[in-house]
Amino acid sequence: MTVKETEASPESAGAEGNGRRATASQRQLVWWSFKKHRLALVSAWVLGFMLVVIAFCEFFAPFDDRHRDSEYTTAPPQVLKLWDTDGPDGFQWGLHVDGYTSEQDPRSLRITYEANPEDRVDVGFFVKGEEYELFGLIPWDRHLIGPEDPEDPMYLLGTTTDGQDLLSQLVYATRVSASVGVIGVLLAFALGIVLGAISGYFGGWIDNVIQRVIELFMAVPSIPLWLGLAAALPADMSPVTRYFIITTILALVAWTGLAREVRGRFLALRGEEFVTSALLDGSSRRRVMFRHMLPSFSSHIIAALSLSIPSMILAETALSWLGLGLRPPAVSWGVQLQDASKWSVLSGAPWLLIPGLVVVIVVLAFNFVGDGMRDAADPYKH
């Protein structure tokens, strides 16, 4: 959306607004209508923020995704403090967290950590940390937030059972899980739109064949199918290959719904005057389909896309959690939540469920944006 924030919606501007409404472009109308949907707008901001974090995830994560501190395993989250009253010099300003004291239970050998106000770990913004390459190109070593001394523990969301920083892992996992959803939906969409367009435009026996194929795909329950296909992958696959194959599997099973959506739209539009006149003007069929018909329902398609992303994300999360999707060293939300599946671990470390909260937020955000888009998609309706 390129329209500036400051533009008032036409409703508030009275007669002059009506004039603007009459001359506004389709895109502007959609944007005005979308803006009225508060929840969708907030969700769009959430997703935008997520996008920024994904793009610069090496910078946002305090530590590398392979960083492991065996001294602090399953340590609780620390509280970020602005000032210090327990230090040797009395009251003192300065961003810091408390270090840990550890205690091992002699019988269960379980180590418990407590915050230790005596042990102050200074925290700063834009600190030097592990080196990385932004976008795989630009070498840098600054992190948004981190301990002044890279050796010090700073675990704002606690650590995993392996002693990895949960926050850093979460940032990297967001990149993996969210992109599986988006790429998977785009793949499914590419397949769906081509077949849906052919089916909806030509109709007749071609439509019949494609529809029967779609129905057969839909009849096989998707999740057992996902499980079966994912389980058949060899165990020694590289994480990157595995990532792409899992995404493809998710897309292969999900394209049918989108194909149906596109077909329905094409069928509805086939009888419209502008299609007939484009044909009479001598446009080729392909041009009519992709230049005239497709743009007229593109916002519906965006809505359908953003509504299919959540199920894709949930599927990947469940697959990985079950141990059939992505596997360590790759981190996704599902892989992270595996850590929480043993109840003996979980009962002492509820912070391991934080990735679950992120899943819920992101899925809700996609749902709300999708709903908002769907309502806004038809600006002439009201």
Added chain:
Amino acid sequence: MLKYLGRRAIYIAATLLAISLVVFVIINLPPGDYVTALRARYAVQGQGLTDADVEALRVRYGLDGNLLQQYWNWLTQIVLHGDLGMSFEHQKPVSEVIGARLGATLGISIGTLLVTWALAFPIGVYSAVKQHSIGDYTVTTIGFLGLATPNFLIALIFIYFSVTWFGSVPSGLCSPEWCDASWNLGKLLDLIGHLWIPMIVIGTAGVAGLVRVIRNNLLDELQRPYVTAARARGVPEGRLLRRYPLRVALNPFVSTIGWILPLLLVGDIVVGQILGLPTLGPIMLGALKAQDMYLAGSIIMVLSVVTVIGTLISDLLLGWLDPRIRLGHQR
């Protein structure tokens, strides 16, 4: 109706054939065939298979023919002998492994389905009739959350609170002291005590989805002119609601059987794993992880067939309930 039935039957047969093809592909996806895997397994345990054994097994599963012959062989064994192959992890025929657990799985699934309906119907109707009330907003919010939360996460949250509050997790379907007891009130109560967590975890997404469908349908129906007309004639609100819109809004109940069954069965994979239920879910997961493909493929097959039958039942019920659907197909 007969024509409708015939069409459905042909369609079901085609679907089952497609499912069997997909399952066969899944079974054959991992590298190496069943006998090679079995041989490797025996070699690890220190028992060798003689060449004669191997040859006999290869003939039995028709592994020397091409893929089409293998598929035909596999399919005819299932259809004619009910033989789904061997599970090398359990060292038993697949049909025995599945048979031992199918009862509990179906029991839990059908139980959850009934609870789902019992909860979703009044909530959905309430939320539509009292649209924009606090209750409606609460229900809608919870519904959104329920759809957005993976069910294993709900299970994990339950476990966390169960451990912190009661100090233990209710696993399995019965407590040790009741498991071998004969059926009496105590055992029944114990069973119910164990069932509610899996039911909530498996059913949440279903309830959330169904409430949404019922609410939307009923809202559409309530805006129809016939409702206004009936109201204008002075039909009391309660009777008006029961007589007309509710009956139309009942359709999703029936048509859900198709999509809610696989949802429940998948929920079982997750919950059975965490809570140690004697159901198909954990077995399927184990089989998938060990690439025990005959077992895994057969379970997928059974789940798919159950879904197809569920869809058939719901289609038939819908056709019987709603003349529009029945007649629409007779064109």
